[in-house]
Amino acid sequence: MSGFDRSLLDDADETVRVRFTVNGRKVACEVAPRETLVDCLRNALELTGTHAGCEMGACGACLVQLDGQAVHACLMFAVQADGARIDTIEGLTESGVIADLQAEFHRRNALQCGFCTPGMLVNAHELLSQVTRPSRKDIRDALSGNYCRCTGYEAIVDAIDAVAKARSESGGVT
Amino acid sequence: MKARAFSYFRAATIDQALDAHARAGDGACFIAGGQSLVPALSLRLQAPRLLIDITHISELRGVRREGGYLRIGALTRHCEMLSEPLIAEFAPLLHAAAPFVAHPAIRNRGTFGGSVAQADPASEFPAMTLALDAEIEIVGPSGSRRVKADDFFVDLFETALQPGELITAVFVPLFKADQRFAFDELARRRGDYALVGCGMLATCTGERIDDIRISFFSVGNTPTRVKGTEATLIGSSLGTERIAAAQAALEGDLTPPDSDEVPPAMRLHLARVLLGRMLGRLGAGG
Ligand SMILES: Cc1cc2nc3c(=O)[nH]c(=O)nc-3n(C[C@H](O)[C@H](O)[C@H](O)COP(=O)(O)OP(=O)(O)OC[C@H]3O[C@@H](n4cnc5c(N)ncnc54)[C@H](O)[C@@H]3O)c2cc1C
Ligand code: FES
Ligand code: FES
Numbered sequence: 001m002s003g004f005d006r007s008l009l010d011d012a013d014e015t016v017r018v019r020f021t022v023n024g025r026k027v028a029c030e031v032a033p034r035e036t037l038v039d040c041l042r043n044a045l046e047l048t049g050t051h052a053g054c055e056m057g058a059c060g061a062c063l064v065q066l067d068g069q070a071v072h073a074c075l076m077f078a079v080q081a082d083g084a085r086i087d088t089i090e091g092l093t094e095s096g097v098i099a100d101l102q103a104e105f106h107r108r109n110a111l112q113c114g115f116c117t118p119g120m121l122v123n124a125h126e127l128l129s130q131v132t133r134p135s136r137k138d139i140r141d142a143l144s145g146n147y148c149r150c151t152g153y154e155a156i157v158d159a160i161d162a163v164a165k166a167r168s169e170s171g172g173v174t
Numbered sequence: 175m176k177a178r179a180f181s182y183f184r185a186a187t188i189d190q191a192l193d194a195h196a197r198a199g200d201g202a203c204f205i206a207g208g209q210s211l212v213p214a215l216s217l218r219l220q221a222p223r224l225l226i227d228i229t230h231i232s233e234l235r236g237v238r239r240e241g242g243y244l245r246i247g248a249l250t251r252h253c254e255m256l257s258e259p260l261i262a263e264f265a266p267l268l269h270a271a272a273p274f275v276a277h278p279a280i281r282n283r284g285t286f287g288g289s290v291a292q293a294d295p296a297s298e299f300p301a302m303t304l305a306l307d308a309e310i311e312i313v314g315p316s317g318s319r320r321v322k323a324d325d326f327f328v329d330l331f332e333t334a335l336q337p338g339e340l341i342t343a344v345f346v347p348l349f350k351a352d353q354r355f356a357f358d359e360l361a362r363r364r365g366d367y368a369l370v371g372c373g374m375l376a377t378c379t380g381e382r383i384d385d386i387r388i389s390f391f392s393v394g395n396t397p398t399r400v401k402g403t404e405a406t407l408i409g410s411s412l413g414t415e416r417i418a419a420a421q422a423a424l425e426g427d428l429t430p431p432d433s434d435e436v437p438p439a440m441r442l443h444l445a446r447v448l449l450g451r452m453l454g455r456l457g458a459g460g
Contacts, residue, residue, distance in 0.1 A: 004183055004194035009201070009223055016182070033182035033225065036212070056213045063279055069253075070279040075212045079182045080205075080227060123279065144365035145277025 018082040022047070023091025031078040038062040038073035041088060049089035049118050053147070060146030061115060063122040064088050070126040089118035098125050100166065104159040112150035119146050124160045133168050136161055177215035184227045188313060188340065191228050195338040196315055198224040204340065205229075206249060206288035209280050234287065234342060237261060243309075243345040248287025252276070255286060255299075264348045267306060267373050270357040271298040277365045287341040290326075293333045293396070296367040298359070300327060301397035305355075305373040305389035308346045314339035327396040353377050356452040359391075360444050368392045369436055370444040372452060381411035381457075393430045393445055400427035403449070412457030420453060421446040 015030040022045060029044045036055070041047045041064070053061035055074040062073040065087040092098050098121055104110070111117045120143065127134055127142040134142070139160050140153070148156065185191035195202045201223030205211050214220045228234060234249040237260050244264040255261055255272040262269045275281060275289070275298050289299040290310060303310070303323040310321045315338060326334045335341070349355070359371030370393055376386040386407050390398045403423040410416055430441035 004185075004190060004197060009181055009198055032179065034177045034179050034215075036176075055216060057209060057276075057280060060277070060279070066282075069282045071283050072209075072279055075280075075283065076208055077182065077212070077225075079184075080208070080229070082184075126278070141273075141364055142278055144363065145279060 016079055018079055020081050020083065021085045023087055023094065029078075033077060033079050035078050036074055037064070037076050037078045037081050037086075040078035041073060041086075047088050047090050049093075051115055051118060053115070058145070058147070059116070060119040060123060060143075063119040063146075065092070065122060065126070070122050089121060092122070092125060101125065101128075101159070101163050104163050105156070108155045108159045108162070110151060110155040110159040111148075116146060116148040116150075120148065120156055124163075127160070128164055128167065133164055134160075139164075175216050175218060177212075178218060178221040180215075180222050181224045182227065183224060184230055186230055188231055188233050188342065191226050191231060191340060192313070192315060192338065194224070194226050198226075200337065202226055202338075206291075207251065207284040209276070209284040210288065210292045210294070228340065229285075234340075239264070239348070240345070242348055244348055245311075246286055246344045246346060248285060248290075248341045248343055250286045252281035252284045252286065252289070253278070256281070265306065265346045266349055267302055267355040267357055267375055268299065268346070270355065271302050271373060274298050274357075274359055274361075274365075274368070274371070286344065290344060291333065291335060291341050293327055293331055294367075295330065295394060295396055295398075296371075296392040297397075298357075298368075298371060298373075298391060301371065301389045301391035302357075302373045303344060303346075304397050304399050305375050305387045306346050307375075307387060308344050310334075310341055311343045311345060312339050313342050318342070320345065324399070330395040350377070352379065354456050356456045358448055358452050360448055370441055370448055372445070372448050374452060374456065376407075376456060383407050383410065383412065388449070390428065390445060393428050393441060395431070398428060400424060402426045407453075412453055417450055417453045417457075421450050424449060 015032050019028045031040050038052045041050050050064055050073055051061035053059035057072050057075045063070050064073045067085050101124055139157050183194050203222035204226050234247050236247045237258050238245055252275050255268055289297050293300050308323045310326050312319055321334045355375045357373045359368035361368045371391045374388040377384045386404050388400050388404055403420050406420045406423045424446055430438040
């Protein structure tokens with residue numbers, strides 16, 4: 001049996017209801033299938049910490065966590081995320097899991113305009129949860145898909161490196 | 175830009191996906207990781223009426239040994255190509271290529287089957303299926319078949335896949351103790367598509383090469399095996415002269431496209447440099 005209903009083809013402009021858990025809260029919203037996840041988060045859910053830059057997967061400003069993994073919210077449609085768990089920069093901030101990274105970015109001036117920062121933090125968070133003590137080369141490698149137009153990358157790499165060191169010295173990841 | 179309006183259908187089984195495609199006809203398109211398709215839709219290079227999401231089809235998942243092959247399910251994600259122990263052990267060339275495919279977050283969603291189906295001539299994995307003598311398992315309205323990688327890549331973004339057909343898995347012959355491999359690429363920046371890239375798999379008796387398959391990417395309309403170059407290497411060990419002969423032979427195998435950015439002569443030069451480095455490493459043990 002197929003779940004496909006031919007009338008679907010006539011519904012291209014209709015919205016569909018999607019449900020996901022965003023930052024720990026269950027939400028439902030109406031989206032058109034063509035709407036990307038980043039647009040849904042920013043427009044329907046008013047979570048504007050996730051930024052839309054290139055909308056082509058190249059700049060990394062739109063990174064969020066989908067079921068615990070960093071993904072580009074511009075490279076998927078909101079309907080595809082139906083049933084998934086999404087954590088945005090707002091959720092990661094509230095929960096405190098990246099508080100040390102944020103403090104270190106602040107301390108070292110690893111941001112100016114802040115447009116790239118949410119994506120940088122999501123990426124750094126993912127890297128540090130996979131590799132406890134990444135080398136500077138590992139850090140640069142992991143950030144290869146994140147553009148920063150303001151600061152250059154030195155301070156960003158320094159901040160992530162410092163947090164990695166501090167976490168491994170304190171004997172664990174938050 | 176944003177994609178044109180479309181309807182969305184999430185398939186739970188292969189049959190559902192094929193059936194939906196058959197009913198929607200030309201206007202349907204499968205989506206796996208979406209890491210190539212979503213940008214194409216945003217640019218309106220494609221404007222399907224129906225998007226069929228195949229990522230929830232469990233039959234397309236999983237990596238396992240089957241006969242003399244490693245069966246890699248189409249939905250195996252690029253990040254799993256790095257983390258899956260069976261790939262590291264039995265298809266080490268794919269494991270070596272994986273970190274060069276895009277950036278970490280793209281690897282979290284992009285799929286092996288999607289990359290092979292997309293057949294981007296600048297992509298790592300399609301070219302590696304050639305070096306590995308892999309077979310692509312395809313299922314469509316008229317049943318299932320297996321196509322050798324040598325016959326799969328037809329032209330620019332064109333493959334043996336017919337409309338409405340799905341790649342279910344790729345079968346890679348198991349890596350053996352008498353084999354050696356090498357992978358490398360030259361790119362302007364980590365994670366970018368390569369200016370030139372190459373993967374190779376050799377079967378050896380001691381230092382002598384009994385068989386070798388060498389596959390380049392980013393040098394033509396399709397991933398490219400260099401058979402003339404391979405022939406210069408078979409039957410002997412990898413000394414300096416032999417490597418130089420192989421580098422010279424490349425010219426007969428490759429016709430890099432003309433582009434403003436990288437003139438053909440420069441790309442050929444880069445391919446020679448890369449080949450020399452990799453054969454040197456292969457001679458030293460791979
Ligand atoms: C910024 C950026 C950089 C990138 N850099 C690289 C790189 O360096 N190297 C590289 O190789 N790739 C790169 N990519 C592409 C990426 O790796 C894609 O993940 C991959 O090429 C396509 O896989 P996918 O699963 O995302 O397929 P999708 O985008 O979902 O689909 C691609 C095409 O294949 C078809 N398709 C998908 N799965 C199947 C199937 N099982 N059977 C039949 N047809 C199918 C779809 O209909 C579509 O036409 C990059 C992408 C971006 C956005
Ligand atoms: S907006 Fe998604 S990567 Fe640039
Ligand atoms: S701080 Fe402005 S883009 Fe990075």
